[in-house]
Amino acid sequence: MSNRKAFEGIREATQFKAAGDEPLNAKIELRLTQTMKTELKAIPGWQNKARSALLELIKNHSQDEPSD
Incomplete structure (x- = not known):
């Protein structure tokens, strides 16, 4: 995000698994x-x-990102 002040939120992940759609x-x-x-x-x-x-x-956003 180019303007960090545009979104002032805090995310606190309590559970995360990198693989799959957990x-x-x-x-x-x-x-x-x-x-x-x-x-x-x-x-x-x-x-x-x-x-x-x-x-x-x-x-x-994922569709907008160029893939390598």
């Missing part, structure tokens, strides 16, 4: 306003939707 249990700290927190919690299934969005972001 699940990664991680705590992601996002700095949100109280209004954003309230609005987010009002969305049914917001955690699964956030996971899906992160997966999509990772897939898109």
